[in-house]
Amino acid sequence: MATDVEVSRASARPCVCALVGQTGWTTEKVDRLKALAAANKLSAKQMGAELGFSRGAVTGKLDRLGISIAKPTTCRNPRPRGERKA
Numbered sequence: 065m066a067t068d069v070e071v072s073r074a075s076a077r078p079c080v081c082a083l084v085g086q087t088g089w090t091t092e093k094v095d096r097l098k099a100l101a102a103a104n105k106l107s108a109k110q111m112g113a114e115l116g117f118s119r120g121a122v123t124g125k126l127d128r129l130g131i132s133i134a135k136p137t138t139c140r141n142p143r144p145r146g147e148r149k150a
Contacts, residue, residue, distance in 0.1 A: 088117070089125060101126060101133050108133065 093115055100111045112122040126133060 093117075094125070094129075097122065097125060098129070098131065101131050104134055 097111060097115060100106055100114070106114070107119075108122045108126070109119040112119045115122070117125075
């Protein structure tokens with residue numbers, strides 16, 4: 065009976081070998097991602113929304129390409145470290 069369960073679980077998941085090469089990252093999308101990362105104006109989530117990928121897919125692709133993006137600054141009036149709000 066255990067073998068029936070293993071077979072049904074295995075058939076429910078796609079084979080990893082069938083997914084190789086089907087990532088959706090075209091040369092044009094990779095070039096656009098590089099341009100967006102170089103501009104450093106969008107977050108990974110925003111880049112993903114523009115390209116049609118998830119944030120995780122964008123960060124993973126940037127990591128594999130060896131590109132790091134700095135966090136966009138959102139604070140308009142940064143305080144020096146250690147200074148407290150009055």
